[in-house]
Amino acid sequence: MNNKQIPFIAGLILLIAIVIGLRASIYILDEAEQAVIVQLGAPVGEPVTTPGLHFKTPFIQEVRRFDKRVISWDGDPNQIPTRGEQFISVDTTARWRIVDPLVFMQRVQNERGATMRLNDILDSVVRDKISSTDLVEIIRSKDWKISEADLARVQLSGEDDEEILLQEVQTGRQELVKSIFDQAASQMPELGIELVDIRIKRIDYVEAVEQRVFDRMIAERQRIAEQFRSEGQGRAAEIDGDTKRSLAEIQSEANRKAEVIRGQADAEASRIYSEAFGADPEFYAFLRTLESYPKTVGPSSTLILGTDSEYFRYLRDVSVQKSQAE
Structure with missing residues (x-):
């Protein structure tokens, strides 16, 4: 190390000491803080309550910060x-x-x-x-x-x-x-x-x-619940009775209308039958007789009838007409 470097090194050391001392002497309070400066364990000066940049003696003083908020x-x-x-x-x-x-x-x-x-x-x-x-x-x-x-x-x-x-x-x-x-x-x-x-x-x-x-x-709520349940059951029975009564009335009215329609249909059928019988009584008798054969004579039925029986009159007449034609 020559003599020219000694002043430079000394200046650098001094600059570093100044920076360290400056940093140690500056502190900042924000708006939510307040502080008390303590020197060797004892408070000095008045509390600091204003936010911003503040100074203290470096190394021998410290900052005790406290909250200003609720x-x-x-x-x-x-x-x-x-x-x-x-x-x-x-x-x-x-x-x-x-x-x-x-x-x-x-x-x-x-x-x-x-x-x-x-x-x-x-x-x-x-x-x-x-x-x-x-x-x-x-x-x-x-x-x-x-x-x-x-x-x-x-x-x-x-x-x-x-x-x-x-x-x-x-x-x-x-x-x-x-x-x-x-x-x-x-x-x-x-x-x-x-x-x-x-x-x-x-x-x-x-x-x-x-x-x-x-x-x-x-216990009281259970009593009230039972009361509500009883009232609900009574109301349900009332609604069920009304429903059954309405259903019976609907069914009765439907049966009445069905009987009326059935009677009208029977009357109309009788009228048609009457008109058909009046137009050709012989044909009507013939048709009704033919309709009765399948209902009275089955595959295993046995009938003993005379040749002049009225029941087979139309069949007999058809046989006679067929013989005469041949």
């Missing part, structure tokens, strides 16, 4: 007794966001820590509110009016549900959810969190009570 929280269903000692399963959900990343980092570190604190706070508030509220206030809104159709439908599932419907609502479910939100939201600023909203997703009876309700509903 984050969902889903709690596990809890079995909670109401003020009336009815055990119900309550499933809640909430939405929250980080509004003070510095406090958030100092108190809960990250989203996993925040979720654990939310589980404690929200589950505790929900349990306290539910256990001090009657069931009717939990499942009904204050402005909900009971219709006759609703009452008739709920009567099918048992007297307990009917009693719940008939109770007067003082606050209702909306006010209950609002009170849960207000109490839980008041504890969020100390965590650097804003609670956006909270909802009760589902309310069910616990398994033991639920099974009894289902059994009662099944």
